[in-house]
Amino acid sequence: MQLLDHFDETKLEAGCDEAGRGCLAGPVVCASVILPKGFSHPLLNDSKQLSEKSRNLLRPIIEQEALAFSVQFLQPDEIVVLNILKASLTGMHRAAMALKIRPELLLIDGNKTLLSNEIPSIAFIKGDGKYKSIAAASILAKTYRDEYMEKLHEDFTHYDWKINKGYPTKAHRKAIEIHGACIHHRPGFNLLGKGQLSLFME
Numbered sequence: 001m002q003l004l005d006h007f008d009e010t011k012l013e014a015g016c017d018e019a020g021r022g023c024l025a026g027p028v029v030c031a032s033v034i035l036p037k038g039f040s041h042p043l044l045n046d047s048k049q050l051s052e053k054s055r056n057l058l059r060p061i062i063e064q065e066a067l068a069f070s071v072q073f074l075q076p077d078e079i080v081v082l083n084i085l086k087a088s089l090t091g092m093h094r095a096a097m098a099l100k101i102r103p104e105l106l107l108i109d110g111n112k113t114l115l116s117n118e119i120p121s122i123a124f125i126k127g128d129g130k131y132k133s134i135a136a137a138s139i140l141a142k143t144y145r146d147e148y149m150e151k152l153h154e155d156f157t158h159y160d161w162k163i164n165k166g167y168p169t170k171a172h173r174k175a176i177e178i179h180g181a182c183i184h185h186r187p188g189f190n191l192l193g194k195g196q197l198s199l200f201m202e
Contacts (some may be wrong), residue, residue, distance in 0.1 A: 014103035015133025025166035032093030
């Protein structure tokens with residue numbers, strides 16, 4: 001399916017997406033992007049459909065060509081206070097409000113519009129595979145988060161975040177069972193996948 005340039009050509013639109021919502025550790029990272037009219041790149045797609053190499057190739061292109069972009073991080077302590085859904089929506093709102101150009105309409109990946117009505121928003125299920133601006137936001141959110149988790153890996157190598165990026169793989173959960181959880185794990189999340197909600201080191 002070919003990605004669409006816009007939803008409403010009469011308005012300045014920004015695409016918004018997040019990465020890391022389903023993780024056990026690390027931040028949820030949200031991005032917002034305003035693309036220029038006519039922007040196109042043969043690799044541009046939903047970040048989940050791209051290889052790491054393609055995502056990393058596209059990131060500087062998007063940052064250079066975008067009229068504006070913003071990336072926001074919400075850490076585990078804030079996620080546990082808000083809950084992961086509200087954290088994702090809050091992060092996308094922050095990203096949109098931090099754009100150097102104020103958009104007139106926000107295109108949101110998912111089935112929920114933003115909690116704030118400062119800028120009108122429309123939600124699109126699998127929007128990152130429908131609209132170029134949401135796809136671009138998904139790539140920025142994913143690449144910034146992956147880069148962040150790879151840096152955390154250097155001090156917490158036993159969790160193998162360089163590979164799993166904090167997602168609930170069997171190896172990640174086994175490492176939590178052996179070593180306990182750390183400050184970057186999300187309190188209240190089912191870390192072990194066995195009905196035990198948390199296992200945090202003293």
